[in-house]
Amino acid sequence: MVGTNPHGQAAETAVAAANVPILELRGLEKRYGATHALKPADLTFARGEIHAIVGENGAGKSTLIKLLTGVITRTSGEVLWEGQPVALATPHEAIEFGINAVHQEVVLCRHLTVAANMFLGDEDVGFGLLRKGEMTRKAQSILEDLGFQLPAHVLLGDLTIGQQQLIATARASIRGTRFLIFDEPTAYLTRTEAAQLFALIRRLKERGVTIVYISHRLEEVFELSDRVSILRDGTLVGTRITAETNETELISLMINRSLEQIYHKEFFPAGDLLLETKNLSGPGFHDVSLSVRAGQIVGLYGLIGAGRSEFVLSLFGRHRKTGGSIFWQGKEVDIRSERQAMDLGIALAPESRRDQGLCINLPVGFNLNLPIFPHITMAGLVPFSADRQRAERQISDLQVKTSGRGALVSSLSGGNQQKIVIGKWLNHGARLFIFDEPTVGVDVGTKAEIYRLLARLLAEGAGIILISSYLPEVYELADELHVFRRGEDVARHAYHAASHEEILSEAIGV
């Protein structure tokens, strides 16, 4: 580099060194097979700045973090660390540079103490033995110095998720970190915890640490950041100085289409009563009474952990109810197994694709047909032709992008995987469809397809329970909106009968 530089003057390079961005991305690009997760992006991060990154789910934020932390390798493009091109191909290399990330889910050891976690991999050792007392004292003084009133000697697992997040941040801050990435850090935090976190972030900034802050919450972006970059569908659409922009501009950059276009809503007359619960209680929820009619979407809104998923899992027979009753088309039923729920005509597309929805290392066709093998089995065997027809019809109906029904689900993009989670229930002839967070991690195009699919199911006489933690989604789609808080159904509203603010405060409980 130096040799090819025509201006070799020492003074100039010294000035340049101070202005050289700590990290620069040139044409950084990532493809997963046919999926273009991140289109070529140019971006610079200055020393000691707080750089926010915003974008919808599936816009490419997590791809960008994984690239920056060396978890995945780029398809093409250059990464410059303090002006020098670097490979940044392994997490180890990223840590060597001082690049760290604090994730939404804490990746520390729950069974070790707070102090042990803070010094994990970097223990204080005397004569080959751990100096536990010394480490606990040190950890405690670091925590106090940061303004966290947390004990260093307790097990990490005994703290709340929010407190664990603070420990994870404290851990990163003592590790010579120069570039720290926060991925939705406040999702599980209380307000006090969030305030402590913000104080820590500002303190790190003063020490010259570059902060990348990823969040859905625009108010945090305006409170904290110096600059903000916007991602949309894998494209870096722009970078703004935070003080010179506003929420409206950011939102329009993030979405670039009006709400009406995304949320495809059709109204159908309410049909016969499909499902009714009376004071239904079970693990994680209690006293829920609601009903679903054909042609209707019942939306369940609430914060994560409000008991919505637990409620629908009990409806589907995964967990036994502990009290109350369920009526299916007017008749009381006791749903004891998933198969029984399916036979009644209930379908559930669960919350987590990876953990609950898919057999990820099995083929697309297998996953699509898994719920209907009993229907297409003849003389104990699954006929090849029925297997193929059903799978291929779903693949073409839903426009699943895959090399064929024999391809493994793990080779598909998140949006296409979600289509499989939903698609496997469409052959089943269900009347009540329960969709738990159907659009998380799905690109905007697929989202629109899913919403049109909901309308199609309603038109065919089905009823839908839609769970979403993204308020605009349930707000625009649900004919009746229920708000859950701590396992209880705390409020219900007809379509557009309450404002976003009202609903949000009911969910939080202020």
Add this chain to the structure above:
Amino acid sequence: MSTDTKSAAVVRKSSANWLFGLTLLGLLLAMCIVLSLTTKSFMTEANIMNLMRQGSMIAILAVGETFVIITTGIDLSVGAVVGFCTVIAAWLLTHDFSIFATVIITLGVGVAIGMFHGFGIVQMGLPPFIITLATLTSLRGIGLLVTNGATINIVNDTFTEFSRNDFVGLPNLFWMVILVGVPAYIFLHHSRYGRYIFAVGSNMEAARLSGVNVKLTVYLAYTLSSTCAAFVGLLLAARIGVGNAMQADGWELQAIASSVIGGTSLFGAVGSVHGPLIGAFILATINNGANLLNVNSFWQRIITGLLIILIVYFDQLRRRRG
């Protein structure tokens, strides 16, 4: 990265490519060709028939074991079940039970052991490793207790001749592999519950939420494994003409090795019926060949271990690219 290491990597890749091209069946055939060229006695009728008999029993065990491994489980008890069932069969025959009754009752014992494993795993929540390890030691103990540590001689020529006789030019024992293998293939790859075994192995929760009866599927896999083992117990009793609880020592490991050589993944959801069958005959051929080449039997064990590592390593590489 320097150019030296790069070119070395390229060379390694191209030679690996050549190895990937070999299917397992190709490997088996290649071993047979090499052995028939290097030894005089390999390609003789007597030796081939002997090889088939040697491989057959492990092959049947491996098929049963494969059902369990696909569900991400493990069945360590199959060797002990074989030994135990030789005792059961010998005891029944010496107490004037008909051959038909002996076969049915012994297979019934296999079903019962498998159900017990299912009970331990599903109802008691024990890890498969533990429950099958427990039956491994207990069954040997029960077998020794029943026989008081002695060997029961079987005096029933019709029964013992079965393992020695041939049918249409192939050993009866090899026909038994086909008798088990063909239905097992149809079951695993073309029936509903065969697919459920894969689904449970891939993601138990997703399978459950798709209406799969996970408990029944687990019961089924372990019952099939133990029943295959009981069947092998009958074949072994016939072959050696005795019932002895300490027979088939270490066969569970050979069954697992055959299954894994045949491409079954210990992480579940990957496996077939034909793979383990070929795997079992590869192992048998390695042993047979080493004998013919006069390799010290201590070395044979070491070589077998190394070959298992090599074969599975290359198979995994091939899969990762595929």
